[in-house]
Amino acid sequence: MARPVAPSSETTSPHQPQVVLGAVTTGLLNTSEPLPLDAARQALALVPGVEADWRQYPVEQVVSPDLYLGLDCRLAVSSGSPPRIIGTARARAVLTAGHFLQGSARVDVLLGASKRRLPWSHYMAHTGVAEAINKARPADIVTGFLEDRPAKSILDLGNTGAHVMSLLDEVPQIDRRARLKTQTHRLLWAALVQEDVEPDGHVEAGDDGVFRVQMSMPSELLPDFMEMCEILALHHWLLAALKNAFDRSSRTGPSAERELEAALSYLGHVWNPKAHLPHAMRWFWDALEDAAQLSWEWQTTLTRVRDKVSLLTRKAIEETLLREVL
Amino acid sequence: MMVFASSDKGGTGRSVTSCNLAYRLSLLGYDVAYLDFDFGSPTAGAIFEISSLERGTAEGGLHSYILGRVAKPMRVDIRAVTERNDMKTRPPGSGKLMLYPGDDGGAEFALTKPHIKKAIALFEQVEREFDVCIVDLSAGRSSALDMSLQAVSPNVRPRSADPVRWLLFHRWTTQHVIAASGLLFGTNGIISCAANAGFGASEFTDLVRTIRTAVPDSTAFGTNAVPEQEAWLRESDDILKGLAKTRHLGQDLLAGTTPLEPMLLWREQVILDVDVKRNLAKQATTDAFDKLAHKVINSHAWEGF
Numbered sequence A: 001m002a003r004p005v006a007p008s009s010e011t012t013s014p015h016q017p018q019v020v021l022g023a024v025t026t027g028l029l030n031t032s033e034p035l036p037l038d039a040a041r042q043a044l045a046l047v048p049g050v051e052a053d054w055r056q057y058p059v060e061q062v063v064s065p066d067l068y069l070g071l072d073c074r075l076a077v078s079s080g081s082p083p084r085i086i087g088t089a090r091a092r093a094v095l096t097a098g099h100f101l102q103g104s105a106r107v108d109v110l111l112g113a114s115k116r117r118l119p120w121s122h123y124m125a126h127t128g129v130a131e132a133i134n135k136a137r138p139a140d141i142v143t144g145f146l147e148d149r150p151a152k153s154i155l156d157l158g159n160t161g162a163h164v165m166s167l168l169d170e171v172p173q174i175d176r177r178a179r180l181k182t183q184t185h186r187l188l189w190a191a192l193v194q195e196d197v198e199p200d201g202h203v204e205a206g207d208d209g210v211f212r213v214q215m216s217m218p219s220e221l222l223p224d225f226m227e228m229c230e231i232l233a234l235h236h237w238l239l240a241a242l243k244n245a246f247d248r249s250s251r252t253g254p255s256a257e258r259e260l261e262a263a264l265s266y267l268g269h270v271w272n273p274k275a276h277l278p279h280a281m282r283w284f285w286d287a288l289e290d291a292a293q294l295s296w297e298w299q300t301t302l303t304r305v306r307d308k309v310s311l312l313t314r315k316a317i318e319e320t321l322l323r324e325v326l
Numbered sequence B: 001m002m003v004f005a006s007s008d009k010g011g012t013g014r015s016v017t018s019c020n021l022a023y024r025l026s027l028l029g030y031d032v033a034y035l036d037f038d039f040g041s042p043t044a045g046a047i048f049e050i051s052s053l054e055r056g057t058a059e060g061g062l063h064s065y066i067l068g069r070v071a072k073p074m075r076v077d078i079r080a081v082t083e084r085n086d087m088k089t090r091p092p093g094s095g096k097l098m099l100y101p102g103d104d105g106g107a108e109f110a111l112t113k114p115h116i117k118k119a120i121a122l123f124e125q126v127e128r129e130f131d132v133c134i135v136d137l138s139a140g141r142s143s144a145l146d147m148s149l150q151a152v153s154p155n156v157r158p159r160s161a162d163p164v165r166w167l168l169f170h171r172w173t174t175q176h177v178i179a180a181s182g183l184l185f186g187t188n189g190i191i192s193c194a195a196n197a198g199f200g201a202s203e204f205t206d207l208v209r210t211i212r213t214a215v216p217d218s219t220a221f222g223t224n225a226v227p228e229q230e231a232w233l234r235e236s237d238d239i240l241k242g243l244a245k246t247r248h249l250g251q252d253l254l255a256g257t258t259p260l261e262p263m264l265l266w267r268e269q270v271i272l273d274v275d276v277k278r279n280l281a282k283q284a285t286t287d288a289f290d291k292l293a294h295k296v297i298n299s300h301a302w303e304g305f
Helices: A008-012 A037-043 A120-124 A138-147 A157-166 A219-249 A256-267 A279-292 A294-325 B014-027 B062-066 B113-129 B143-151 B174-185 B190-197 B201-205 B227-246 B262-266 B273-277 B283-297 B299-303
Strands: A019-028 A053-055 A061-063 A067-074 A084-096 A100-110 A129-132 A185-193 A200-205 A211-217 B002-007 B032-037 B097-100 B132-137 B164-171 B208-215 B254-259
Touching (some): A037 A053, A037 A061, A067 A157, A084 A157, A138 A185, A256 A294, B014 B032, B014 B097, B014 B164, B032 B062, B062 B113, B143 B190, B164 B174
Parallel strands (some): A185 A211, B002 B132, B002 B164, B208 B254
Antiparallel strands (some): A061 A084
């Protein structure tokens, strides 16, 4: 029931990657009801012969095996010419509570390994790693990546995540009848790997609705950090979806009852950011909660939704009684 | 819900009516996406008054997406980028209004299976976020039209999915009625394409409704219309109604009519309520768009024509 921790490649690689980039794409699985655990485990076994990891408590979660996707592209940088990287990105699908699907992609960037493109077998020996063949400063790579200006032949890990999510489109249980209107979100993260520093980082919420997380840390914390980013992405998405449903329920067009019913039955029970949060990342989450108060906002919004359902019910009862009297 | 907008010829007011329809639907509280599939001349940017997208986007629009050049099509929040001041604010209780622009210089393409797959994925994606997704197709037959039919055919779209509507826009003239009927029922027309895509002929006809655009009334003669002119107009209208009926474009298929609107003749744009207040546009025009918006969204009205 444990999730894979150490990436196999790093033990064999002579160099440590200096920068690790990642993106988490989050959305609702397009089903009317959540996928049962056994169906989810089947659906997320994306690599033949490899089972998906899963855990049942406190929140059901299934994690697909890692997929590796070939890369030969450039990295956006904040200054200088964009370096070319060659190698593979690793990506996985994460399904939480049978309904919330995430595509999580990551690439470890190795700087200064070689000055020209080597045979593909070289890169295949270090999966999940991409080597830059031009010089670049790690800090410039981090800033450039987090700016997220999509352009031709520039690395776009958000799309890699979306691609992994789309692999589940063919699953027979997906009836395409989700009752909640939702938008897919992305979170971008970047880590500067420094072995001798205390981990330190920050989160930025952009105007475009994208969360950007940046951290310097020793390499051993990377898997925990990545998992925390997935948890943050999921809970940011849950909050946005609930607020969107509440907003829609106040309009004349869509039916208020239907919106609120879907919001409550899909989202009402799943807020639990600390459920699978790695211990090593608790300090970061607590600091984030202190500043952004995501859990408080969730509770308030959920209370508003429930209050509105109560008021609408009362109104409906009164109208029925009135009709009977008349 | 997917709503496709097609027309027999250019200049029927298909795009401008569809843009107005999208705007009115958003005012009614629905989240609306407008997909510019008029690959030859994407004009939705101009109608929504977004100068950077007047002729479509320079890169990454729907045409690029369908051809597989970008993984994700560009989209813009119309209210955030329009230069029309009165359209910038989102009134309380209104929904989102998103434009997926076409590409500047996009052109016809030979339709292949990967294109259809892209279209299916795109439709699924927008339907999950928006209540109404309006797809503006170019005039006449096109690959985009074929692709759309294949992408919503019963072979690929579950029957439990949201409804599909097909709107056929035509001007209220003899030539346009004949052309519209030809486009719908003729050999290689929309219905025969739909049948090739896997629809039953009558099943597809149930999805189609017509919209008569720029229909004149006696005010078209000016304020002092004489009785002879009014009589002539009535007679012409009756002749056209007879023609439409014999061409199977009668009342049973009619979703609505839009009046002749000078504001739209001069400048193809979205008509706002303030335009009516300032006496620039006719009340009848926004009423017609509103009526159309209600009809499009209301399944009951759609079935009960």
